Amino acid sequence: MTAKHAPKPLRVVLTDLNAEVVAAWRTAFAGTPGVEIRTGSILDVDADAWVSPTNSRGRMDGGLDAVVRRHLGAGIQLRVQRAIRDGHGGELEVGSAVCVPSGAAVPRFLISTPTMRASAQDVSQTLNVALACAAAFQAVHRQNAATPGSIASVALVGLGAQTGQVPAQVCANLMWTGHSLFQDHEFTDDDELRRTVTDQLTDLLAAPADRPVRLAVPARTGRTARR
Template sequence: MTDAPGRSLRLVLCAVDNALAEAWLAEAEGRDGIVVHHGSVLDIGADAVVSPANSHGWMRGGIDAMYARAFPAVQQNVRSAVLAYHGGELPVGEAVIVPTGEVAPFWLISAPTMREPGERLPADSVHPYLAARAVFRLWLHGRLDEGSPVREVVRTIAMPGLGTGVGGISPRTCARQVVAAWDEAFSEITTSNG
C-alpha cells in the first residue's frame, strides 16, 4: 500500500502456529501491503509491533509477557500512556503507541482485545476487528507526542494473532476480522487520495 511516492506501508501478519499462518494466508491473499510471516513477530525488522493487551496495559501473559521480557521498559511506557491519555483504561477499539525502550523495534502499539487480563472472549467477539481497526487508524491518522505523523515514522508493523492466545478466538475469525479492518481503513485512505 503506497501512501506517498516511493514510500510504502507494510503490515506483516505473524503466526508461530500453522492454523493461524494458514488463516492469514487465506484471508490476506492478493492484498497490497500485507505479508504473512510464519514465525515470531520479533523475527521481523519492523518499526513497530502490536500488543493485543488488556485495557489496563498489564503485560503479564501470552505474547505481552514475551514483549515485557524483550523490552523491559515497555509495560511501564504502556501503563503511563494509558493513565495519561485514557484515565487508566484504554477501551477495546482504541490504541496507543509507545517506545519499546529498545532500538528495534522502536515502537509498540497497544490495542486491547480484552478489558481485563486473562479474559476469555466469546467465539463471536468482534474484538480482533476493533483492535486491528484501532491500529490501522492510529497508523494512518495518528501523531506521535512530538507531532510527527505515525505513518511517516512507522513504515512496517508486525502483528500477531489478535485474541487468538489467551482470548481464545479462532485463527480464522481473527484473520477475517483483521483483514476486514485493513480493507476498511485502507479503502478510506484510497478514496480520500483518489
C-alpha cells in the first residue's frame, strides 16, 4: 500500500505597486509562513491563480480587473460572468468568489471576488476586504477539492486599496484576517463565511493597527486563538 502524502502548503504571493500597501503587509503578515511579499505588478507573478477584486456582476471594466482583462483577453470576462450566472444567479455577493480557467499558461485560474457591488465604490468603512479575501481563499479550497493540487500558488493585490479607498494598514489587517480563516477552516458555504466575519464585527473594528485579528471559527472546527 502506498502511503498518502499531505498536500503542499499553499504558496501565497502578495504583490502591489503601492509601496504603502506592501509596507503594511510586512507588518500584518510578519512571521506568517508561506507568504511572500513583493512590490510589483501581479502580471509578473508566476502563480497557478491570480485573485482579482471585482464587482458583483463581474464587469471587468475598472481597476485591476480591466488590467487582467487586457492581459488575458476578453474571454476571461465571459467566463467569470458565466460562472456568476450559473452559480450565483447573476450577482456575486461580497463574501463569495468564483474560480475559472484563465485560458493561459500563467495563471491557469482567475479567482474573482467582489470587494464592492458597483464598479467604483468607497468600501473603507466596511469589512468587505476581509470578506473578499476570505472568499478568494475558500475558492482555492474548493478548486483543490474538485481537482487536488490544481492550485499550489496564488497571487493577490491589496484588495480594496485602490478603487475601494481602503487605507493601506486596514487593507493589510483585513487581508491577514481573511488568510487566517483559510488556515483555520474550510467553509461549507458562503453564508457561513459571512456570518463568521460579521458576527465578530466589534473585534475587527476595535483591533489596533499593529495587531490584526484572528477570528474564532465555529466551535466544532477547532482553533480560536488570536494573534
